[in-house]
Amino acid sequence: MKLSDLGWNGFFEEQFRRWSGSGLVPGRVVGEAGYIYEVETETGRCSAQVSGHFQYIAAGRADYPAVGDWVLLRGESDLLIIERVLDRSSLFSRLAAGKRFDEQVIASNIDIMFIVASLDGGRNFTQRGIERYIVMVSDGGAKPVIILNKCDLCSESERTDFITTARAVAGDIPVLMVSAKTGEGMELVRELLEQGVTAAFTGPSGAGKSALINNLLERDVQRTGALREDDKRGRHTTTRRELFPLGNCSMVIDTPGLRELRPFGDTESLDAAFTEIAEAAEECRFSDCSHTDEPGCAVLQLVSEGEIEYARYQNYITIRNEMMSLEMMKSEKGRLERKARDKALSKLVKNYLKNHEK
Ligand SMILES: Nc1nc2c(ncn2[C@@H]2O[C@H](COP(=O)(O)OP(=O)(O)OP(=O)(O)O)[C@@H](O)[C@H]2O)c(=O)[nH]1
Ligand SMILES: [Mg+2]
Ligand SMILES: [Zn+2]
Structure with a gap:
């Protein structure tokens, strides 16, 4: 090839x-x-x-x-x-699960990141979840596209409701409604997969990432897993990340549904998911306004007027706080690493001097 x-x-x-x-x-x-x-x-x-x-x-x-x-x-x-x-042109990463503080790169050099939500009435479609994914994707530099999968399970009016709900948090990000099962709408996904393009799929377990990949490959290459009966959650069927070349020389990456979605990037990437909050923040009286209790806060003003939904504002604050404590941990990690390096260096110098004094 x-x-x-x-x-x-x-x-x-x-x-x-x-x-x-x-x-x-x-x-x-x-x-x-x-x-x-x-x-x-x-x-x-x-x-x-x-x-x-x-x-x-x-x-x-x-x-x-x-x-x-x-x-x-x-x-x-x-x-x-x-x-x-080689240096990455983009990546999708998160704070690694577990106790150790480390970045886990899930996929790299991706042009398009499909954020998959499913319309099966379960919890694989929530505005708060989509907002969090947008922050994470934007941070790594890939272009986010939202896919609402399993539209075959919806009536016309349900479809309209889902689209409206998704668009309310998507901003300028495209929202596609498809069915991996019937193939409906899949031509919109294929259109984006031009030659040389790498696209990856992310989203909760059970949303249908592997089913979408199979549809694009026109073969059942990836195993898919039925949702749990009681709560309609996925069963974490895919356990490995894998890249598949498509016929037209584009590539798709399947990833496992993530249990923990903790962004690893900087707070600036919040602006991509919360554009109206970022815009309002420019009008706050204090340039370092935290939008929590300051006088003259334009964000709080819009929240009180109902222009910004309270739950959305809350999600913004939650993700921002997580990212801020992460930034502190990162600089602490950097400090410890520098300290260890300085120590090793001074030991080297000491040894050098000792040897040369003889
Ligand atoms: N009705 C319907 N079912 C679908 C569709 N897409 C996927 N499914 C079903 O949803 C279930 C989960 O699909 P998967 O493709 O395994 O989901 P996944 O996102 O890869 O999940 P993990 O690998 O666990 O992260 C399977 O039973 C699929 O058959 C669809 O468009 N319509
Ligand atoms: Mg899968
Ligand atoms: Zn403010």
Whole structure:
């Protein structure tokens, strides 16, 4: 397969230039299982793992390859060695689940991120959930598009209600209504998947991400799982991220439904999901207004007038507070890392001086 058919473009070519003549070849990560990666190269698919040097210089989990990454490889055996991950043009990440404070990259180099919600009457369609996804997608630089899936389960009037509810939080972001089951509306999704485009699907478990991928692939490649009877929640059927090339040389990435949706980015990415709040904030009396109890707060004014829905405002404050405490944790982590580096450096200098004094 030609590299350009896998999404290779000038952005990556430019970075690769300094490695030309090094014997390293580029490949795109299409799957991962533990620390073994499936990589597609010009000459075919292979398995790979990162080199010892790579592990040594990686500062955190986010530096490791993710599905969608372009990596530089060496070797000829069955297991190639990844020496480098090229800079990402976009990514979708979150605060990793669990106790350790780390960023988890879910997919990278994505042009379009489909945020999938489902119209089955369960909890896989909520305005608050969509708002949170928009913040996370906008933060990583991919273009968000909202997909309302399972429209085959809805009457005409229900469809209208769902569209209105979604548009109320979508702002300028496109909202598509489709059915992975009957194929209705899928041509709108296909239209966006031009040659060289990489799209990924995210959204709660059971929303139908894998069913949508199967529809696009025109084959049942991905396993799908029926919702739980009692609460209509998904069963976390997909457990791995995986990239699939489509016939027209576009690519789609399936991802597992996330249990914890905690943005890892900066508070600025809130503006993309809450545009009217960002605009109102310009009019607040204090430039560092927190929009919680300050006099002359234009945001609170609009909330009191009912122009901004209270639940939406609350979600904004909740996500912002999470991101602010995250920013504090990030700078604390940075401080500790710098301290450790300084300590190691002064030890090196001390040893050097000791050896040279002799
Ligand atoms: N009626 C109807 N059912 C659908 C549609 N799309 C998906 N489903 C069903 O919804 C259930 C969940 O679909 P999946 O594709 O497994 O959902 P998912 O988002 O991949 O879920 P996870 O992998 O668990 O994150 C399955 O039973 C699908 O058959 C649709 O358009 N209409
Ligand atoms: Mg799935
Ligand atoms: Zn304010």
